[in-house]
Amino acid sequence: MSRLLQTPFLPSVSLPTKTRSSVPGFRVKPRTIPIQAKIREIFMPALSSTMTEGKIVSWVKSEGDKLNKGESVVVVESDKADMDVETFYDGYLAAIMVEEGGVAPVGSAIALLAETEDEIADAKAKASGGGDSKPPPPPPPASPPTPAVESPVAVEKKVAAPVSVKAVAASSVHPASEGGKRIVASPYAKKLAKELKVELAGLVGSGPMGRIVAKDVEAVSAGGGVQAAVAVKEVAAAPGVELGSVVPFTTMQGAVSRNMVESLAVPTFRVGYTITTDALDALYKKIKSKGVTMTALLAKATALALAKHPVVNSSCRDGNSFVYNSSINVAVAVAIDGGLITPVLQNADKVDIYSLSRKWKELVDKARAKQLQPQEYNTGTFTLSNLGMFGVDRFDAILPPGTGAIMAVGASQPSTVATKDGRIGMKNQMQVNVTADHRVIYGADLAQFLQTLASIIEDPKDLTF
Numbered sequence: 001m002s003r004l005l006q007t008p009f010l011p012s013v014s015l016p017t018k019t020r021s022s023v024p025g026f027r028v029k030p031r032t033i034p035i036q037a038k039i040r041e042i043f044m045p046a047l048s049s050t051m052t053e054g055k056i057v058s059w060v061k062s063e064g065d066k067l068n069k070g071e072s073v074v075v076v077e078s079d080k081a082d083m084d085v086e087t088f089y090d091g092y093l094a095a096i097m098v099e100e101g102g103v104a105p106v107g108s109a110i111a112l113l114a115e116t117e118d119e120i121a122d123a124k125a126k127a128s129g130g131g132d133s134k135p136p137p138p139p140p141p142a143s144p145p146t147p148a149v150e151s152p153v154a155v156e157k158k159v160a161a162p163v164s165v166k167a168v169a170a171s172s173v174h175p176a177s178e179g180g181k182r183i184v185a186s187p188y189a190k191k192l193a194k195e196l197k198v199e200l201a202g203l204v205g206s207g208p209m210g211r212i213v214a215k216d217v218e219a220v221s222a223g224g225g226v227q228a229a230v231a232v233k234e235v236a237a238a239p240g241v242e243l244g245s246v247v248p249f250t251t252m253q254g255a256v257s258r259n260m261v262e263s264l265a266v267p268t269f270r271v272g273y274t275i276t277t278d279a280l281d282a283l284y285k286k287i288k289s290k291g292v293t294m295t296a297l298l299a300k301a302t303a304l305a306l307a308k309h310p311v312v313n314s315s316c317r318d319g320n321s322f323v324y325n326s327s328i329n330v331a332v333a334v335a336i337d338g339g340l341i342t343p344v345l346q347n348a349d350k351v352d353i354y355s356l357s358r359k360w361k362e363l364v365d366k367a368r369a370k371q372l373q374p375q376e377y378n379t380g381t382f383t384l385s386n387l388g389m390f391g392v393d394r395f396d397a398i399l400p401p402g403t404g405a406i407m408a409v410g411a412s413q414p415s416t417v418a419t420k421d422g423r424i425g426m427k428n429q430m431q432v433n434v435t436a437d438h439r440v441i442y443g444a445d446l447a448q449f450l451q452t453l454a455s456i457i458e459d460p461k462d463l464t465f
Contacts, residue, residue, distance in 0.1 A: 038091070038114070038115035038116070038119065039094065039112055039113070039114050039115070039119055039122060039123045039126070040089060040091070040112070040113040040115075041109040041111075041112060041113075042073070042074075042087070042109065042110055042111040042112065042113055043106075043107055043108065043109055043110065044076070044098075044104040044105065044106050044107060044108050044109075044110050045076070045085055045106070046106045046107075047076060047078040047081075047083050047085075047374065051078045051106055051255075052105065052106055053103055053104060053105045053106060053251065054076045054077060054078055054103070054104060054106065054251065055076065055077040055101070055102070055103045055250075055251050056074060056075075056076060056077075056098050056099065056100050056101065056102050056103075056104070056110065057074075057075040057076065057077045057082050057100065057191065058074070058075045058100050058190075058191050059073070059074050059075075059096060059100060060072045060073055060074060060075060060084070061073050061074075061093045062093065063093055063094065063095060063096055064092060064093065064094075064120065065092065065093050066091075066092055067087050067089075067090065067091055067092065067093055067113065068087075068090055069087060069088060069089055069090050070086050070087070070088075071086060071087060072084040072085065072086055073085055073086065073087050073093065073111070074110070074111070077251050077252075077370070078251065081341075081367075081370045081371060081372045081373075081377070082369075082370040082371065083371075083373075087113065089113060089115075090115075091113045091114055091115045091116075092113070092114045092115075092116070092117055092119075092120055093111060093113060094111075094112045094113060094114040094119065094120040094123030094124060094127075095111060095112040095120075095123050095124045095126070095127035095128075096110070096111050097109055097110055097111055097112065097127050098110040098111070100191070103251075112124075112126065112127055185200055185205065185212035185213070185369070189212050189213050189214045189216065189217050192214050192217045192218070193217050196217060196218075196221040198217050198220050198221050200212055200217075203216060203217075203220060204216070213337065250338050250339065252338055252339035252340075252341070253338065253339055255339075256339055256340055259400065259401055260398060262401045263398050263399050263400065263401050266399055266401070266437055266439070267437070267438045267439060268399050268435050268436060268437060268438060269435075269436060269438050269443070270396055270433055270434065270435050270436075271433070271434050271436070271443060271446040271447060271450065272394070272431060272432065272433045272434075273431075273432050273433075273434075273450040273451075273453075273454060274429050274430070274431055275429065275430055275431075275432060275453070275454045275457050275458065276427050276428065276429050276454075276457075276458050277412040277428045277429060277430050277457060277458075278427055278428050278458075279457070279458055279459060279460055280297065280301075280412075280457050280458075280460050281412065281428055283297070283460050283463065283464070284297060287353070287464065290354060291354065291357050291358060291361075292353055292354060292357045293357045293360055293361070295332055295360055295384075295386065296345075296353055296356045296357040296360050297353065297460070297463055298384060298386065298409060299330040299332060299345050299348050299356065299360070299384060300348060300349075300351075300353050300356055300463050301453060301456045301457050301460065301463060302330055302348070302382065302384060302407065302453060303328045303330055303345075303348035303349035304349055304456055304462060304463075305449055305452040305453040305456055306328050306330075306349065306381075306382055306449070307328060307349045308449075308452050309445065309448060309449040309452060310324050310325075311324070311404075311440065311441055311445050312382070312404060312405050312436070312441055312445055312446065312449045313325050313328055313381050313382055313404065313405075314404045314440055314441070315381065315402055315403050315404045315437075315440070316404070316437055316439050316440045317402055319439070322404075322439070322440045325381040327346065327347055327379075327381065328347065328348055328349045328381060328382070329344050329345065329346045329347065329348065329379050329380050329381045329382070330344070330345045330348040330380065330381075330382055330383075330384060331343065331344045331345075331377070331379075331380025331381075331382070331383045331384070331400075331403075332344075332345065332360070332383070332384045332385075332386070333383065333384065333385040333386075333397075334364060334367050334368075336367055336368050336370070337368075341367050341372065341377055342377055342380055342383060342400070343360075343363035343364065343366070343367050343372060343376055343377055344363075344375075344376060344377060344378075344379050344380045345359060345360060345363070346379060352464075352465075353463055353464055363376060380400070380403060381403060381404075382403065382404070382405055382406070382407075383397070383400055383403060383405075383406040383407070384406070384407055384409060385397040385406060385407070385408050385409065386408075386409040387408070387409070387410065387411075388409055388410050388411035388412060388430065389411070390411075391411050392410055392411060393410045393411055393413060393431055394408070394410045394431040394433060395408050395410065395433065396408055396433050396435060397433070397435055398435065399435050399436070399437060403437075404436060404437050404440055404441055405434055405435065405436040405437065405441060405446070406434070406435050407432055407433070407434045407435075408432065408433045408434075408435070409430065409432050410430050410431040410432065410433075411430060412428045412429065412430040413428065413429065413430070414426050414427070414428055415427055415428070415429040417429070432450070432453075434446050434449075434450065
């Protein structure tokens with residue numbers, strides 16, 4: 001759950017108190033006792049265990065707005081997701097100290113909350129006069145584009161309506177959920193859509209998996225409507241990348257970078273296995289119409305195999321001991337705009353395949369909208385990474401810190417095989433490679449686990465019951 005921290009009230013008023021002399025003839029100098037004014041600092045919350053800083057995506061409220069306890073104040077981008085942050089107190093948003101797009105360390109002040117309207121001026125004076133907390137410097141302004149002769153197509157692609165500087169009233173409903181149907185869009189695209197008054201419903205995105213990005217919103221605002229956004233996708237010969245430019249990591253990319261470096265400290269090894277998928281493919285075709293996904297089938301098969309080999313589902317965190325995890329939570333890597341995240345199918349061995357498929361679709365939608373809650377991405381005990389849909393036949397995956405193993409799944413492809421009667425036949429086969437923590441899991445452990453997994457996939461009757 002997102003949290004807003006508070007410091008002790010900040011002093012603003014002091015009153016003299018009565019004095020008395022403890023020694024006859026000796027006069028005690030009057031002293032003052034500060035009366036605490038109810039001005040609170042709103043801190044950047046820690047939204048995950050790995051979060052060290054957060055980025056302000058948008059302020060839901062404006063300076064001077066009345067706040068009620070439990071009401072959303074700001075949307076913060078952590079290293080994994082965008083989350084609404086609520087206030088634990090009634091009051092007024094007196095001063096915003098970190099503007100939209102700004103980055104602040106966890107625990108630093110991003111705004112001031114006043115209990116009454118009379119204290120707003122004092123809070124603003126504190127914010128502008130510098131108290132103990134200083135906001136990070138605002139990001140440098142974007143460099144103006146260098147004039148150049150461009151083709152008519154390129155010029156048309158870059159045209160966008162100027163962004164209005166007039167403040168738009170904040171809405172409690174995000175554009176990504178208009179009309180009760182989730183629309184996947186980047187946080188900046190949502191913000192831009194509110195500023196330019198563009199309806200996201202019905203808009204075709206040009207980002208990964210149809211995600212709506214900023215240029216789609218700009219294209220519609222420029223007067224081309226939905227067709228213009230589609231045209232941007234079709235006309236664009238290459239992403240809008242300035243060659244030779246240096247691009248800082250996003251918050252999510254920074255977290256991925258730190259995790260990958262941390263994983264280098266773990267001694268790992270890899271074991272590969274070839275699995276025949278004819279029976280699994282037939283089952284998938286049979287129940288696909290009921291909403292079952294191949295990802296859910298693979299996660300279910302993996303979970304059932306892990307139940308028989310608990311050491312592969314274990315984890316070593318301190319280098320001195322390891323834990324047999326009590327739950328089998330299968331995390332599945334998902335590529336999203338600007339990073340990677342691993343939504344978790346919890347208790348995958350116990351949930352039926354139909355519920356598991358529905359849950360997976362829900363998690364993917366939330367992941368691409370950057371709305372996953374911490375428990376939905378940081379509780380995995382075993383990880384799957386599948387590039388088979390891109391035609392990749394085999395690859396190795398890097399072990400996520402804090403877990404015991406990760407399995408890389410390649411594409412299922414027709415292969416020539418020798419049959420039991422000595423003839424040549426054709427079967428669909430896929431390659432899987434498991435990377436494991438060698439401090440806990442040994443070669444024989446993985447070999448036995450993969451044998452069990454292969455038997456489940458090649459005779460998948462247990463996946464649907």
